[in-house]
Amino acid sequence: MCGSLENRVVDSRSADEGRAIRRRRLCANCDLRFTTFERLEEQTLSVVKRDGRTEPFDPAKVEVGIRSACKGRPVGADAITQLVAEVEEGIRAHGPTVESARVGALALERLRPLDGVAAVRFASVYKGFEGPEDFEEELRLLGIDSPTPLD
Numbered sequence: 001m002c003g004s005l006e007n008r009v010v011d012s013r014s015a016d017e018g019r020a021i022r023r024r025r026l027c028a029n030c031d032l033r034f035t036t037f038e039r040l041e042e043q044t045l046s047v048v049k050r051d052g053r054t055e056p057f058d059p060a061k062v063e064v065g066i067r068s069a070c071k072g073r074p075v076g077a078d079a080i081t082q083l084v085a086e087v088e089e090g091i092r093a094h095g096p097t098v099e100s101a102r103v104g105a106l107a108l109e110r111l112r113p114l115d116g117v118a119a120v121r122f123a124s125v126y127k128g129f130e131g132p133e134d135f136e137e138e139l140r141l142l143g144i145d146s147p148t149p150l151d
């Protein structure tokens with residue numbers, strides 16, 4: 001290729017089951033024929049982690065966290081799939097870059113009405129609970145009275 005940006009499209013057709021367009025092009029400078037693919041670009045979502053690093057949003061990670069919090073709890077696989085999809089939608093609404101704390105908050109918000117125990121488990125991991133007062137706060141958010149302190 002000569003590197004010229006001047007070219008004309010000589011043929012266009014649908015590719016990849018309609019998700020892309022394949023174009024045959026002819027360089028106006030050297031007559032080289034070449035092919036380009038145009039693909040619809042989905043906006044990539046990024047998550048800023050607590051240490052400041054950014055990584056692409058991975059719904060599978062949210063699912064693993066939710067699944068582990070729901071272990072042995074009466075929360076169905078469909079409900080978890082739905083929850084993860086809603087979290088992704090929520091992130092997209094805030095996106096394209098969100099903090100990991102928001103990802104956790106969005107998931108927790110949706111987990112609370114599904115199962116209180118799973119919500120507390122999830123919160124303890126993602127919020128990094130350090131003491132009983134953290135659990136009490138989470139129970140308060142669930143509308144459950146904290147147990148009377150034993151001291």
Ligand SMILES: [Zn+2]
Binds near residue numbers: 001027028029032
């Ligand atoms: Zn050329």
